[in-house]
Amino acid sequence: MNIVLLGAPGAGKGTQASLLEESFHLVHISTGDIFRANIKEGTPIGKIAKSYIDAGKLVPDEVTCDIVKDRLSKEDVKGGFMLDGFPRNTFQAEQLDRFAHIDLCVNIDVDLSLLMDRICGRRVCSCGESYHVSTLNGATTCKKCGKELYRRDDDNPETVQKRLDTYFKETAPLVEYYANAGKLFTVTSGKQPPKAVYDKIAKELVRRGRSKK
Numbered sequence: 001m002n003i004v005l006l007g008a009p010g011a012g013k014g015t016q017a018s019l020l021e022e023s024f025h026l027v028h029i030s031t032g033d034i035f036r037a038n039i040k041e042g043t044p045i046g047k048i049a050k051s052y053i054d055a056g057k058l059v060p061d062e063v064t065c066d067i068v069k070d071r072l073s074k075e076d077v078k079g080g081f082m083l084d085g086f087p088r089n090t091f092q093a094e095q096l097d098r099f100a101h102i103d104l105c106v107n108i109d110v111d112l113s114l115l116m117d118r119i120c121g122r123r124v125c126s127c128g129e130s131y132h133v134s135t136l137n138g139a140t141t142c143k144k145c146g147k148e149l150y151r152r153d154d155d156n157p158e159t160v161q162k163r164l165d166t167y168f169k170e171t172a173p174l175v176e177y178y179a180n181a182g183k184l185f186t187v188t189s190g191k192q193p194p195k196a197v198y199d200k201i202a203k204e205l206v207r208r209g210r211s212k213k
């Protein structure tokens with residue numbers, strides 16, 4: 001089963017992908033994580049991506065689509081994958097339909113008023129885990145691997161506002177794109193904790209025939 005995880009910045013795409021990866025045989029592919037790894041390593045892709053990410057804009061389609069196409073050609077995704085943060089506009093969705101088959105789009109719908117606090121309170125680990133300060137009880141290290149947690153460069157109020165503007169203008173139309181394709185499953189998270197949101201998504205995956213690990 002191949003899944004697209006859709007949702008505004010801070011909706012919980014990464015959080016849900018991490019939970020789903022643990023319980024289902026699905027490879028988690030986050031374009032944001034790929035770009036951040038490239039920025040850290042100082043690669044040519046990282047140099048291009050940084051200016052766009054810092055400005056809360058989308059990295060150009062040709063760069064992004066090539067990365068995803070290449071990643072999906074690898075052997076490990078053959079048993080199923082989850083795309084987190086791709087596609088992000090109609091052009092990317094159309095390109096994706098040319099090089100991969102998507103079974104389901106899980107749209108995580110969260111009230112706009114919750115997003116700013118969620119993102120600005122997020123702390124991340126280089127292993128991929130993400131937390132919110134409200135649940136860390138003062139801890140500054142990752143519960144999974146013990147490394148020091150940090151705040152993403154684009155998790156400041158000014159850039160978050162730009163990311164939200166970009167989301168509503170360019171990415172939100174994909175809800176209709178996948179609804180028209182008969183592939184949309186929307187989960188309204190509201191103030192429900194991650195595990196409750198996960199349970200709803202997991203139930204839908206099982207209903208569609210995906211077995212747990």
Ligand code: AP5
Nearest residue numbers: 009010011012013014015031032059085118122131132194
């Ligand atoms: P990306 O890394 O994808 O960022 P994003 O889409 O802005 O989403 P986030 O990672 O901020 O949020 P999330 O939904 O993963 O939420 P999380 O689970 O962490 O992209 C970054 C940038 O890269 C883009 O702006 C763009 O420039 C570029 N880019 C990436 N893909 C691209 C593409 N396809 N094309 C072009 N450019 C691209 O949760 C957030 C917080 O909330 C955490 O603190 C978490 O603990 C908490 N939380 C999660 N769920 C809940 C819950 N149910 N209740 C309470 N708290 C919760």
Ligand code: MG
Nearest residue numbers: 013014015032
């Ligand atoms: Mg994320």
